[in-house]
Amino acid sequence: MNDHTSKQFDVEMEAIRSGVLSMGGLVERQFKRAIQALEDDEDGELIDAVGADEQQINQLQVDIDQQCAQIIARRQPTAVDLRMILTISKVVNDLERAGDEIKKIAYKANETLGSDTLRRVRYYDVVRAARQAEHMLQLSLDALARLDPDAAVEIVDLDDAIDAAFSAILRQLISYMMEDPRTITPALEIVFIAKSIERVGDHAKNIAEAVVQVVRGKDVRHASAEQIRAELAGP
Amino acid sequence: MREIWIAGLAVPAAAIVVAALVYALGGPVAGFAVLALLLLAIVIWHLTQVVKLVHWADGELDAPVPEGHGAWRIPFTRIYRRVRARAAVHRDLAHTIARFQSAAEAVPDGMVVLDAANRIRWANRRAQRQLGIAEDGDIGTPLANLLREPEFIRYLEGGDYTQSVVVPSARESGVTLSMLLVPFGVDEKLIICRDITELEAVARMRRDFIANVSHELKTPLTVISGFVETMQDMDLDAHQRERYLALMEQQAQSMRRLVADLLTLSALESEQSPAADTTFAVEPLLRAVYADALALSAGDHAITLDAGPAATLVGARDEIASAFSNLVTNAIRYTPKGGRIALAWSIAEDGSGMFSVRDTGIGIAPEHIPRLTERFYRVDRSRSRATGGTGLGLAIVKHVLLRHQATLEVASVPGSGSTFSVRLPARRVHRLPAAEGARETAVPARG
16 A cells, blocks of 8 residues: 555655656757747748747746645655655756747847847857757756756856857947947847856756756755866765 | 496496405405495596586586496486587577678668567667667667657557658758568567658759749740730730730740740650760851850850861760750850850860860859759759750750760859760760861961
């Protein structure tokens, strides 16, 4: 009887984790579409698809949160199981926010068309930063699927790279804006896009840090890559 | 069995004989004492054999079977034989499994085995690469946790496995995978993933081609029907009518050229073997191409011909002539008035022949060069149509050269000119005797 109950519990936990990861898959697809909208001009369809993905993501957030609340109320999990559930509800929040940012990227992408001066920034630097953020998101979801805390080091490093890319884009845009005031409006839109990309990277980093917390029971938020490496090298 | 009885009873029997002797010599007490001692020794010896057997049974799986003595020799040997037979079966089985696995590795498609809860049981190396599955760590992980593409999750959970699902690979960018799920055994599933990137590319090329052809035909047609409408609706004087008809004629010409090029291209593509090889002299062909060039240029360019060493070629003369003149026509189109165009024929050390067209035209940026022979690929759309190109010339050249195992080399500096060279393999080129050749090279290039 007891054995049966705990097995049922394991199945429920596994289902919640798979639910989060499929939500992550949705965010990944949404991000791919948003990047495509950045690369190719026009295509209202793509932007509609990003919006539709966003609604699905919101729905999944509500569902998974409810599942988490239920499992806490019914099973009163302790120790690692409780940690897992708390982490999952954090990850769900991060994914939902990332989805919001991605939607902003896609919508803004449509508004920055037609500025020839800024082509290079938009089609090269911004897209490159977005690809990096996409890779980060993939790595952090893989880390959650495998419960692999070691991936956090690489992800934190990548986050630093995206932050650097963001400030480089900003500097470039500022010089364009000073040269020609007509570029100010589209340049500001691109700043918002780059900021959103940087935010997606931050959410991916949060997910990776949450994985470290589940597996090692250590809170590594606000820690540098070096500190995390030292933490992971410990017992 | 008798052996066991004989071996087992011989020792106690000997003990009884010894005890009887003692009984006869030393009286009943000594006799029974000796008998008791000997029987006890025999029991202890038997027990040590049993202990040896139990020790072996508890030990390592592949520990050798110990040797037995006396009556125990027979059961120990039997066990040994059995163990050996079992080991042979085991080896055969392991061999079969290894063979099966290496066959599964050799399959060009990725394969993943899932259990009832869709957890990864096994994946061949290709699937590991395609789907990012780690060989050691990911066994037992639900596949949908790693392959999170929503389309795939819907397919996996949907239960309708009659068709495959097409998903972009998350691990190798630009790769498209087609995944088919095949249920087998009790609740197990085999997933076959095939890389269909190339198939997709071919399908896209076909779509693009049709879209391009329709577009290219529509443009002149729109112009013609526009003029027709104008002429129907308005009273035009003779001069205007004349001008409109001339413009319509021009558009009709360009449509005719396009259709002719399409037919040439499709003939080149559909015929498996090249047209019958004939042997023909290079020089007359060069002269003909040169004459056409002079006519087309109408004095706008300084065109020269270096006929080089006399030789004959083996191949389809018409095809090679059309390839050469396509290159020359391009050079004339893309070279502004007053530019120079040099045609040259030469034979290299290794016997291969080379026809080159060098111009002082607008040149081509390096990123466009690899794509020049694609059908309808244009560096600058407006210019190409203005000069009357169909967008198929270099595609025709490419196909002709492929059929003659020849290659096209393009060197270009944007702004200062391009050189297109055709290299024909040595076996298709035969140099004519030197005396005659010398006379040929002596002919000065005209232009």
